[in-house]
Amino acid sequence: xxILICAxxxxxxxxxxxxxxxxxLVREVRREHEVRMLAFRSPGQEAPATGEDDMQLxxxxxxxxxxxxxxxxxxxxxxxxLRADRLGAPMVEPFxxxxxxxxxxxxxxxxxxxAGLGRVLAGRPAVLGALDAMHLNVEARALVATxxxxxxxxxxxxxxxxxxxxxxxxxxxxxxxxxxxxxxxLEVDSSLNVTVIPNGVDVExxxxxxxxRVDPQRIVFTGVMSYAPNVLAAEFLARxxxxxxxxxxxxxxxxIVGRSPTPRVRALADLPGVEVTGEVPDIRPWLRESRVYAxxxxxxxxxxxxxxxxxxxxxxxxxxxxxxxxLDVAAGKQVxxxxxxxxxxxxIDRVLRDDDLAARLGSKSREYVCSEHDWSAVAxxxxxxxxxxxxxRLERD
Numbered sequence: 303x304x305i306l307i308c309a310x311x312x313x314x315x316x317x318x319x320x321x322x323x324x325x326x327l328v329r330e331v332r333r334e335h336e337v338r339m340l341a342f343r344s345p346g347q348e349a350p351a352t353g354e355d356d357m358q359l360x361x362x363x364x365x366x367x368x369x370x371x372x373x374x375x376x377x378x379x380x381x382x383x384l385r386a387d388r389l390g391a392p393m394v395e396p397f398x399x400x401x402x403x404x405x406x407x408x409x410x411x412x413x414x415x416x417a418g419l420g421r422v423l424a425g426r427p428a429v430l431g432a433l434d435a436m437h438l439n440v441e442a443r444a445l446v447a448t449x450x451x452x453x454x455x456x457x458x459x460x461x462x463x464x465x466x467x468x469x470x471x472x473x474x475x476x477x478x479x480x481x482x483x484x485x486x487x488l489e490v491d492s493s494l495n496v497t498v499i500p501n502g503v504d505v506e507x508x509x510x511x512x513x514x515r516v517d518p519q520r521i522v523f524t525g526v527m528s529y530a531p532n533v534l535a536a537e538f539l540a541r542x543x544x545x546x547x548x549x550x551x552x553x554x555x556x557x558i559v560g561r562s563p564t565p566r567v568r569a570l571a572d573l574p575g576v577e578v579t580g581e582v583p584d585i586r587p588w589l590r591e592s593r594v595y596a597x598x599x600x601x602x603x604x605x606x607x608x609x610x611x612x613x614x615x616x617x618x619x620x621x622x623x624x625x626x627x628x629l630d631v632a633a634g635k636q637v638x639x640x641x642x643x644x645x646x647x648x649x650i651d652r653v654l655r656d657d658d659l660a661a662r663l664g665s666k667s668r669e670y671v672c673s674e675h676d677w678s679a680v681a682x683x684x685x686x687x688x689x690x691x692x693x694x695r696l697e698r699d
Contacts, residue, residue, distance in 0.1 A: 305331065305688060306406035308397060309341040310389060310413050312359055314348070316561060316581070318526050319607040320413065320433070323501050330681035338404050340396055342389070360396060363388050383415075383436075383461045390418035398422060408688040411473070417465070420472030427691040430473040432496075434603035435486035437462040442601040443530045446566075467491045474694040475687050479605045480628035486603075497687050500628045502677035503610040507586075510616035510668065514590040519554045521547070521650060522592035522617075524585055524608045527563035527578075531602030538598050538643070540570040546647035548575060551654055559588045589615040593660065594653045598646055599625040610675055613637075613667035618660045620649045630674065636667045 311318075313325035331337055343359040397419060401409075411419050412431030420428065437459050444455035467490050470476060476496045478484050484496045523539055525532040536558050544556045554575060558567065561581035571578040582588065589595065595612035597619060605628035612619055613636070620638045633639040638653065640646030653660050 303335045303408065303685070303688065303692075304404060304406045305335055305337045306400055306404055306409045307337060307339045307341075308393060308409065308411045308416055308419060309339060310415050311362075312339075312341040312343045312347055312357070314343070316346075319501070319604075322607060323433075324412070326502060326504065326677045327681055327684060330677050331685065335685070338400065338406070340393065340400055342393075358396060358400065360392060363392055383458060383465050389415050393419065394422055401426070408691050410684075410688065414466065414470070417469035417472070420469055423472065425695065427688070427695040428473050429475045429477060429687055429691050430470060431477045432470065432483075432487065433477070433479055434483045435478070435490075436466060437490070438483070438486055438603045442534075442603070445601055446530045446533055463490055470494055474691045477684070477687060480603070482627050483603050497683075498628075499680060499683045499687070500675060501605040501607055501610065502675045502680040503607070503614050503671050505614050505668075505672045505676065508589070508611045508614035510664070511586075511590045514587070516591055516593060517555065518593050519551055519654060520557060520592045521554065521594050521596050522557045522559060522588055522612075523596050523598075524559045524588065524612070527558065527560040527567045527580075529602075531599060532560070533564055533566055534601055535597070535599050536567050536570060538600055539596055540573055540576050542643040543596065543598060543646050543650070544573075544576065546643060547650050547654075550651055554654070557588060557592065559585065585611065586615065589617050592617060594650055595619045596646065596650060597621040597625040598640075598643075603627070605629065610671055614671045616664035616668045618653045618663035619667060620646055620653065622646070629670075631667075631670055636670045637663065 309324055311320055313321045313328065328337055328339065337356065339357045341359055342362040344362050409423060409426055409428040410431060411428065412433065414430065414432040414436045417430055440455055440459045440462050444452055447455050466487065471491060471493060474495060476494055477499050478496055479499065479501050481498055484498050487494055487496055523536060527533065527536065540556060547554050556576045557579060558570060559579045559582055563578055563580055568578055570576050589612050595617045597606060597609045599606065599622050606625050609619060609625055620640060623639060623641065631637055638649035640649050
């Protein structure tokens with residue numbers, strides 16, 4: 303099968319959850335199918351030395367100028383998200399060229415911000431990798447915003463919902479990573495054909511290290527620290543959960559690890575026992591050498607890749623229920639779950655005290671991700687959706 307993938311980000315360093323997913327998916331699919339990619343390149347990213355014929359990179363459009371009143375007025379007049387057309391428009395011409403030259407049997411567009419490309423697909427078999435319900439992510443950004451920005455984001459939520467309702471239906475199939483995202487999109491438009499395919503994890507790369515020297519009192523949280531839900535989770539962990547842990551463990555340490563920390567995240571380093579690292583060359587030592595991984599998400603959508611990575615490393619994890627979106631795990635078996643700061647602190651305390659519990663949780667969590675989140679299985683699920691899109695086209699014809 304010839305598959306054209308149009309992506310809002312190129313799967314190149316520096317990594318984030320989307321780029322990790324896209325790189326792994328393309329690697330697996332290329333084992334049996336022909337794949338060509340059209341993607342935006344962020345500043346500082348360079349095309350790989352090999353395989354350039356398979357990947358056409360476009361310069362990523364510059365950020366929207368908040369003082370561009372005309373742009374904001376146009377977006378409001380048309381009821382469309384501020385960034386959707388800015389991303390989609392520069393891709394149309396190269397997209398049409400790829401359709402003509404490559405003649406794909408199916409087109410896969412990801413993420414939802416590029417859904418406007420559906421208008422030029424001319425009935426071709428096409429799948430939208432929405433991955434999550436975009437309007438929920440805008441709502442999460444509004445939670446950490448203040449003043450005028452908060453009001454603008456609340457207005458943006460309405461535009462995004464309208465965009466989802468009008469543009470997503472142009473694709474015969476959609477893919478998201480959790481049932482919660484599927485439900486949120488079906489609330490917007492019940493006619494959408496939405497399939498849930500969870501993200502995977504590289505279980506060989508993220509594997510336990512028997513030689514690692516574990517800090518018996520270190521708690522770790524990882525992620526891109528400019529992402530609004532991670533900012534909220536880091537603050538919740540450092541300001542409300544960690545002090546409770548320290549009442550029993552005064553020497554405990556909390557490491558908040560990840561690139562691009564916002565000023566609010568950097569400020570957490572002023573708290574006793576809290577370290578904010580910023581970007582690190584390799585996340586694995588921070589996972590392998592910590593005692594417990596805390597993932598106290600209070601907002602956001604989709605599967606938490608950072609949690610899958612910690613579980614793959616065999617690290618015992620303490621999480622909120624929201625962090626488990628898209629995962630088929632049981633509290634007390636693969637992870638420990640707390641609904642509030644007191645409960646999460648209590649579960650972290652259990653792991654710090656009980657070596658056997660820590661070892662059992664780590665073993666069961668790795669066992670789970672190895673069996674349920676292998677990238678080869680994820681790729682096979684995508685191929686099934688692409689084949690279904692082809693059949694839908696044939697049935698229409």
